[in-house]
Amino acid sequence: MSDVILDASVAAIVGSAKSPELCSWLLKRQELGYRNWLYVAQQSEILRLMVKDAEDEGRSDPVSVARHRLALLTQSCMWLSALSEDGDTFEHEDPVAESLMCAAKRIHKEARILTDLSSRLEIGRPFVNIQSIGSEQLENLPITQVHLQAQQDQLRAGLESRLHRVLHHGKFIQGPEIEDLENDLANYVGVDYCLGVSSGTDALLIAMMALEIGAGDEVITTPFSFISTVEMIALIGATPIFSDVVPRTGNLDATRLESAITNKTRAIMPVSLYGQCADMSKINQIAQKYGLPVIEDAAQSFGATHWDRKSCGLSTVGCTSFFPAKPLGAYGDAGGIFTSDPDLAGIMRELRNHGQDRRYYHVRLGVNGRMDTIQAAVLREKLSVLDSELSQRELVARQYDELLQISPAPGLTPPFVRGENRSAWAQYTVKIDNRDHIHRALLDAGIPSAIHYPNVIFDQPAFCQSISNCPDSIEFSRRAISLPMHPYMESETQQRVIDCLRNALRSKNASE
Ligand SMILES: *Cc1c(COP(=O)(O)O)cnc(C)c1O
Helix, strand or coil: CCEEEECHHHHCCCCCCCCHHHHHHHHHHHHCCCEEEEEHHHHHHHHHHHHHHHHHCCCCCHHHHHHHHHHHHCCCCEEECCCHHHHCCCCCCCHHHHHHHHHHHHHCCCCEEECCCHHHHCCCCCEECHHHHHCCCCCCCCCCCCCHHHHHHHHHHHHHHHHHHHHHHCCCECCHHHHHHHHHHHHHHCCCEEEEECCHHHHHHHHHHHCCCCCCCEEEECCCCCCHHHHHHHHCCCEEEECCECCCCCCECHHHHHHHCCCCEEEEECECHHHCCCCHHHHHHHHHHHCCCEEEECCCCCCCEECCEECCCCCCEEEEECCCCCCCCCCCCCEEEEECCHHHHHHHHHHCECCEEECCEECCCCCECECEHHHHHHHHHHHHHHHHHHHHHHHHHHHHHHHHHHCCCCCEECCCCCCCEECCCCCEEEEECCHHHHHHHHHHCCCCCECCCCCCHHHCCCCCCCCCCCHHHHHHHHHEEEECCCCCCCHHHHHHHHHHHHHHHHHHHHCC
16 A cells, blocks of 8 residues: 555645644655655645635635645645646546546556545545545555665656656757766766766776777776676677785775786776775776776766765776666666766767767767667756765665674674775675575565675676686675665664574574
């Protein structure tokens, strides 16, 4: 029973003497993560009914009383959009009821409309009365690994408006939102150029193509990452050279990097894992000594900082992903490339668009790697809350840290962030013994968790190499587990997660 729409007649009594409990019931629902809606097409009807009530109560200024009550109501209810399909209901006996049903269906098939009009109650579901619903038990909603819904609820008006603008101007490829977003993002990161591209994977591909990396070349990287990093190195015909990670962070170990450099090395590609940058200063120093470019795979770290400089702007090229679940996520696939090198930026701009420098004139071989205008529209809206979300993620991470410190869990290593870094906290990843058992035990207790990543990349069937110099990466792949992490997490929820985790660890240890 998660979504409820208040029909105008019910909405109008909120704040009046008629139903004091309705107001607190709505707030309670909202607090638990249930959603209350007002249908925007009923706004004037709600106000009209509220004015009438205030007049009946003998209030001296019924209009301002009504406005005040509606403002109060919108603190616990969101506006549900009316779309054009809702208008095609005028031939029905009760067009408003039909429009409401139309709008309700768009939210969810179980969404209900709260009404006290007997003619609508006769229709049956989705129409229900307060009595039937008010007595239902409100339970905590399930815990989720990420919570994009909470973010969407907060940004709904802006998101819908931006999406509709794209729908109306119709420039779905390279529309004006793309350049606006690129400027916003370049400013945010503090580099001269940003290119919107189709995904984080394509960002890596385009960056390496621009650096003319190919067959016979070696690129040094970590084996402990999402597949894309190594996949793109191999796809363009180069050889990935695996160097091990730091046991405390999971990031490429700068102190072991130099021994991997040969005369075939053409680039170094560190990954900023779980939201934290690798030791980019040290990596840049080594790269400079050998005249190598550094490509940061910043797919998980957009918004993170290293010595107060933003991830993506720390090296020759920075590549990020706007996959929906990343710290800055679109509503589909999208990515970004960052650099302050004008020549490289120009080449990459051509590469992402079939190697064109003008229409139908192809100066090089490229790819279709453009970002969709619709994704740029979504990202511009989401960028407006990124910094506050990053602070929230930081608070959630600290709270996890503290809960784990108060009573340490046996066999658990919490995440570690180096002093010069601020993590974007894409994940809160701990290391534990008996990881797969604990993963299952948590799931049984209703706590989701994720394993980033169950295998090092050279062990994947697509590579199947036997490598002996990366024991710390292998240790990570056996012990890492990511707890639910998002900016909208309540501290009670975190307490539940840690309690369950501790129980699972204790019972496993006791059974041994
Ligand atoms: C997500 C991710 C990618 C790939 O990004 P897509 O946008 O999904 O292509 C690359 N590298 C790392 C480390 C990632 O986490």
